[in-house]
Amino acid sequence: MLKFDEELFVKVVEKEGLSFQSQIEEIVDHICHKGYSNIFLIGAGGTIAMMYPYEYILKSQSTIHVHAEIAAEFIVMNHQHLSEDSVCIFTSVSGTTEDTIAAVEYCRKKGATTIALVAEPNTPLTKMVDFCITTGSEKHSFDTFFMLLYMFVFRFMYNNNEFPQYEQFTKEVSLLPQAILSAVKSFDQKAEEFAIKYKDTEYHMMVGSGNLWGNTYSYAMCILEEMQWIHAKSIHAAEFFHGTLELVVEDTSVILLKGEDETRPLVDRVERFAEKITNNLTIIDTKDFTLDGISEEFRKHFAVSINWAVLSRISVYLERERNHPLELRRYYRKVEY
Amino acid sequence: MLKFDEELFVKVVEKEGLSFQSQIEEIVDHICHKGYSNIFLIGAGGTIAMMYPYEYILKSQSTIHVHAEIAAEFIVMNHQHLSEDSVCIFTSVSGTTEDTIAAVEYCRKKGATTIALVAEPNTPLTKMVDFCITTGSEKHSFDTFFMLLYMFVFRFMYNNNEFPQYEQFTKEVSLLPQAILSAVKSFDQKAEEFAIKYKDTEYHMMVGSGNLWGNTYSYAMCILEEMQWIHAKSIHAAEFFHGTLELVVEDTSVILLKGEDETRPLVDRVERFAEKITNNLTIIDTKDFTLDGISEEFRKHFAVSINWAVLSRISVYLERERNHPLELRRYYRKVEY
Known part of the structure; x- marks a missing residue:
């Protein structure tokens, strides 16, 4: 990889x-x-x-x-x-x-x-x-x-x-590292395809909830914005229908982060809406990964790790496709304020 | 008005x-x-x-x-x-x-x-x-x-x-309604000027903190996005330097909401940065309003009301300048999901 x-x-x-x-x-x-x-x-x-x-x-x-x-x-x-x-x-x-x-x-x-x-x-x-x-x-x-x-x-x-x-x-x-490794490998091709398809996309909506809200917020701000200089708005799935939905049109990139906790139905709701409107819907769902040895009961917690690890695969392919090093900064630790 | x-x-x-x-x-x-x-x-x-x-x-x-x-x-x-x-x-x-x-x-x-x-x-x-x-x-x-x-x-x-x-x-x-009224009147021309200048701007960063974070989040999502279909990212002033700053260039619209609570220095820090980079910096500062009868001690609390009331003046001028009714929706309460 x-x-x-x-x-x-x-x-x-x-x-x-x-x-x-x-x-x-x-x-x-x-x-x-x-x-x-x-x-x-x-x-x-x-x-x-x-x-x-x-x-x-x-x-x-x-x-x-x-x-x-x-x-x-x-x-x-x-x-x-x-x-x-x-x-x-x-x-x-x-x-x-x-x-x-x-x-x-x-x-x-x-x-x-x-x-x-x-x-x-x-x-x-x-x-x-x-x-x-x-x-x-x-x-x-x-x-x-x-x-x-x-x-x-x-x-x-x-x-x-x-x-x-x-x-x-x-x-x-103790089984989580291997589960992450396996998930990352199975997601890698999808990550590359995403980066190829969206390398010139100038704006993404990222939607998540529950224990994946942090990753949603972070990937939009600390990876897409900070490391790739791409505009990205993180929206909590429960809040999506109170404003941001009005901006979705047929070519809007909407990225849904689906986990397995109690709030999954909130993301399902956004999915039902977005699939009607846009052709550029990406769903990153921890349910797609087997996670050997992890019990049904705890999958929801480990979804945080799994989700972050697979998102990180997208980053390296965006870097390559966009020819934009993840370390490049205009201002952070360079400009006084 | x-x-x-x-x-x-x-x-x-x-x-x-x-x-x-x-x-x-x-x-x-x-x-x-x-x-x-x-x-x-x-x-x-x-x-x-x-x-x-x-x-x-x-x-x-x-x-x-x-x-x-x-x-x-x-x-x-x-x-x-x-x-x-x-x-x-x-x-x-x-x-x-x-x-x-x-x-x-x-x-x-x-x-x-x-x-x-x-x-x-x-x-x-x-x-x-x-x-x-x-x-x-x-x-x-x-x-x-x-x-x-x-x-x-x-x-x-x-x-x-x-x-x-x-x-x-x-x-x-009990003095707050009159203080709001006076603030709104004194801000009205600035609101109109903002709407004229930025009517075709497609993206705004809105930055706030402390007790004004809610207004920052709300104005970006519920007014600019929902009611005007303009892309807007709300960023907490304390978080601005951990990602979104990298997207500021010389024509980026950055709107700072300045209040009077303990977190004001966080917005000052964003101001010191933004004024070096962009020509499109707008500062909406509750300190600009007199608030007759309101004591220094309590101004910081009432800043929430004052800030929201003056922001609302921008909305009506955006509506007029953009010929886009604030009530217009593509999807909310119109599409099933």
């Missing part, structure tokens, strides 16, 4: 990624033993988007109080639920994202417990937090972070007596 | 709108006396967007647990914090919005207390909820709803011993 080193993926996500499980359990158990009042999931751009699935999962399955907050806003808004009893979780690929570092400093001043998942070792973020998991590789860092966040969040739920299936779940987490 | 009946505004927003204060206090006091565990602010499109400012205000000033949720998603997601001790607040202009009605039914089944603000009398919604404020006029319904929501939210905070300034605040709420 284009720009996909399978051996590296297995090393980073499966071998090294899974090895963090006992460390994560120790961290969570320590916090739960001490007691905490709520969990803050904090990030900027791709890393706040990455938190939205876990906020959704907690809201829909747990009574733990959870707040997903945008880093730069969080440090000025005086959130009244942040206290020394709060647990604040961050992720960062580079370990140097300014907004995130400022938010960690803010949370520490408030006496909260801070946890970070960081790809790059020995970066500012790794040294600032109470607990840091350093994955060591920028490659496949999002795949690894998603997996580690499952471990964190479901351990908190387990300790809160809300997830008796924890042991089974962790067994399935 | 074009399509603005001042007499009607005064009747609907000031005379009738303000008259609901004692009724609202009775409702809130009754609920607080009985006890409640959290507040859900629920809506769809414009009416969930309208709730975001109050979610922000509560998070930043109160320990009351608050959740703003999209109606159609809320009824399928099994939100674990919804219970018979929850207070669920809705607004609807028509009283017939399907998603909202379904959400009210859902909340009632869970035994929660339901409150609605509805413009049209004798509509399904008015009969379904425990407490209904029927304003009686679709005209200026958002202006009225915003004002009534201040009354609700700050009364909850007052009863929670978090807002000793309540008496002063309600005095200032």
Whole structure:
């Protein structure tokens, strides 16, 4: 596959990624033993988007109080639920994202417990937090972070007596890297076809919901807009009919991200509408992938990882077809503001 | 002013709108006396967007647990914090919005207390909820709803011993209709100039934060997209630098909504960037309006109302300049899905 080193993926996500499980359990158990009042999931751009699935999962399955907050806003808004009893979780690929570092400093001043998942070792973020998991590789860092966040969040739920299936779940987490790999391989041709067909398309609507809303938001903003300079609007499937639908005409590119949680009927509704109007409807559905060893019950959760991994295949083919490197920036970290 | 009946505004927003204060206090006091565990602010499109400012205000000033949720998603997601001790607040202009009605039914089944603000009398919604404020006029319904929501939210905070300034605040709420009227008049020419200059512009970025994020989201989706069929992307000012900035070039229309809460510096940061890059930067700043009798302390809250009212002036001039009626729809309530 284009720009996909399978051996590296297995090393980073499966071998090294899974090895963090006992460390994560120790961290969570320590916090739960001490007691905490709520969990803050904090990030900027791709890393706040990455938190939205876990906020959704907690809201829909747990009574733990959870707040997903945008880093730069969080440090000025005086959130009244942040206290020394709060647990604040961050992720960062580079370990140097300014907004995130400022938010960690803010949370520490408030006496909260801070946890970070960081790809790059020995970066500012790794040294600032109470607990840091350093994955060591920028490659496949999002795949690894998603997996580690499952471990964190479901351990908190387990300790809160809300997830008796924890042991089974962790067994399935250990199968996730291979499931991702298999999904990516089976999607690869579709990704290439998408990139060839849409390389000159100037605007996409991306629609998703539930635990896939974060990916919807992130792919539109952090990949299509930031890395390919293509206009893209992310629209929540439940909100699509309250405005954006009026812009759909017969050649509008509409991309639906279908997962397997309770909100799937909301995306079905958009599909029923869009298939009548546009000839450029793309459906990316986690149900298309077998996910060996993953039980029906947990497929919906792992859909977040699967969806992100297959979307990432589209990125590399867009890069090639459009001759536009994913790393190219006009302004970010280049212009002062 | 074009399509603005001042007499009607005064009747609907000031005379009738303000008259609901004692009724609202009775409702809130009754609920607080009985006890409640959290507040859900629920809506769809414009009416969930309208709730975001109050979610922000509560998070930043109160320990009351608050959740703003999209109606159609809320009824399928099994939100674990919804219970018979929850207070669920809705607004609807028509009283017939399907998603909202379904959400009210859902909340009632869970035994929660339901409150609605509805413009049209004798509509399904008015009969379904425990407490209904029927304003009686679709005209200026958002202006009225915003004002009534201040009354609700700050009364909850007052009863929670978090807002000793309540008496002063309600005095200032009573001055708000005239402050809006004055702001609208002083902005009207700028609104017309904007519509003339940008009538053929095919894409706008709208940027806001804090308690103006809801207006930012709503104006892009429910006015520019739905009512004018113009592509518009709403971007949170704190997120702007994590993707969308890369699309700004010298003729990109960027509209900044500046309010007066703690997040203003985030919009300042976008301004410093955008003014270097594009010639089509529009700043709509509540600081430009005098707001007679409104204290410095409370201006930030009333900025929500003021911002929405002045944005609405742009809508009527866009309608005229583009010869595109605001009521025109391709699909909404016309196509089955």
